[in-house]
Amino acid sequence: MPDNVYALLYAVLMLVRNIAIAAGVLAVLTVLVRLLAKKLGIKPMTLVCTTLVLVAAVATFTALIFLIVYILVHGVPYLKPSLFALEYNSDNVSMLPSIINTLMMTVLALLIAVPLGVFTAIYLVEYAGRGNKLVEVVRLTSETLSGIPSIVYGLFGMLFFVTTLGWGMSLFAGALTVSIMILPLIIRTTEEALIAVPDMYREASYGLGAGRLRTVFRVVLPSAVPGILAGVILATGRIVGETAALIYTAGTVAKVATSVYSSTRTLAVHMYLLSSEGFNTNEAYATAVVLLVIILAINGLSNLAAKRLTKG
Numbered sequence: 001m002p003d004n005v006y007a008l009l010y011a012v013l014m015l016v017r018n019i020a021i022a023a024g025v026l027a028v029l030t031v032l033v034r035l036l037a038k039k040l041g042i043k044p045m046t047l048v049c050t051t052l053v054l055v056a057a058v059a060t061f062t063a064l065i066f067l068i069v070y071i072l073v074h075g076v077p078y079l080k081p082s083l084f085a086l087e088y089n090s091d092n093v094s095m096l097p098s099i100i101n102t103l104m105m106t107v108l109a110l111l112i113a114v115p116l117g118v119f120t121a122i123y124l125v126e127y128a129g130r131g132n133k134l135v136e137v138v139r140l141t142s143e144t145l146s147g148i149p150s151i152v153y154g155l156f157g158m159l160f161f162v163t164t165l166g167w168g169m170s171l172f173a174g175a176l177t178v179s180i181m182i183l184p185l186i187i188r189t190t191e192e193a194l195i196a197v198p199d200m201y202r203e204a205s206y207g208l209g210a211g212r213l214r215t216v217f218r219v220v221l222p223s224a225v226p227g228i229l230a231g232v233i234l235a236t237g238r239i240v241g242e243t244a245a246l247i248y249t250a251g252t253v254a255k256v257a258t259s260v261y262s263s264t265r266t267l268a269v270h271m272y273l274l275s276s277e278g279f280n281t282n283e284a285y286a287t288a289v290v291l292l293v294i295i296l297a298i299n300g301l302s303n304l305a306a307k308r309l310t311k312g
Contacts, residue, residue, distance in 0.1 A: 068292065075289035078282040088254035093283050095290060097256045098270035102294070104257060105175055105250065105266055106239045113179035114232060117186030124187075125194040126216050139191075142184035153181050154245035162249055172260040174250025178242055182235035189234070193227025194220060233302045237295055243268045267291050 082092040120138070128135045157177030167173045197220050205215040221228075243266075251263030252273060265273070267287060274284035 071285065071288050071292055074282075075285035075287075078286040079289065080286075083283065083286055086256075093274060093280050094254075095267060095270055095283075095287050097254055098265050098267040098287075099290065099294070100256050101171070101250075101264040102240060102267040105171060105178070105246075105264065106236055106298075108171065108175040108260070109179040109182065109239050110232065110236065112175060113183050113186055113235065116179075117183050117231075118190050118228065120187050121190035121194060122216060122221075125191055126212065126220065138187075142187050145180075146184040146188070149244075150181060150242060151244040151248075153177055154248035156180075157245060157249035167261060169249060169251030169263045170261040171250060171257045171264045174246045174264065174266075175260075177245050177249045178239050181242070181245065182238055185235050185238070186231050189231025190224070190228050193224035193231070196227060197223045229302050229305065233299055236298050236302070240266075240291065240295055240298070241268050242266070243272045247272075267294070 083094055084096045085092050085094040086096055088094045088097050124135050124138060154177065157173055157180075161167050161173035161176055162169055201219050201223060202215055205219045206212075210218070246266055246269055250266065250269070252265045252269060253263040254265045254270065255262075257264045268291065271284050271287040271291060274280040274287060
């Protein structure tokens with residue numbers, strides 16, 4: 001017989017063997033799961049689902065801890081005062097201008113996106129009728145926009161804000177670009193937070209003689225604040241960690257922006273440029289530590305504000 005026939009027969013035999021081994025292992029696991037479930041007094045499928053959930057939780061937590069420890073170990077030893085100088089140069093590669101630019105970029109983008117997103121969600125939930133075609137179109141559009149890669153937003157921002165409107169690479173162009181990126185996220189999370197508010201709150205407010213507008217702003221919105229802030233926190237993390245879109249729209253100038261039309265470099269872009277150049281890898285790790293601390297601080301302050309507003 002030709003050699004290729006022997007090779008084909010060998011491949012078939014190996015496939016059959018692997019299938020038999022897998023079936024045997026699966027049978028053994030099935031028996032063990034049934035015995036353990038019987039001993040614990042629960043259904044086998046419940047035991048399987050519980051085990052998978054625990055494994056997923058442990059894997060996620062382990063990956064997160066490993067990532068944080070890895071960044072801290074490689075970055076903390078290289079934190080030095082020169083990295084926080086007010087002026088950037090090739091010797092100190094200071095990140096302080098980028099930190100200030102990041103904070104300005106975040107605040108400006110949130111000031112643009114949060115009111116638009118929240119008011120859009122209020123209209124979709126509280127004012128648009130159930131089954132409204134416009135609601136379905138907006139939801140489909142927002143879900144589609146949330147899946148677009150950030151580089152596409154960057155190219156759009158470069159073509160429209162930077163080139164067509166003539167703003168150049170600037171803080172304002174970058175903020176508008178990332179605000180468009182986070183708008184679907186804010187709309188969706190705010191919408192879910194408003195839907196989660198029980199209808200009895202609205203009915204009680206209407207029963208006391210309050211109008212729809214007063215009910216929304218005095219009853220519904222305060223109850224939905226934790227969910228809304230959760231979306232704002234996620235949006236803030238995306239702004240702080242964004243690089244691709246901002247390179248094309250905000251620029252890479254390592255100076256503190258003096259106006260909204262100044263070219264800027266955010267902290268994530270600063271870290272990317274340091275690591276891509278290859279000469280300041282240690283400083284890039286130190287920048288990652290500061291970026292991690294900023295994100296944790298923003299999340300902590302947002303959670304504290306949510307608790308205060310909920311109690312109030």
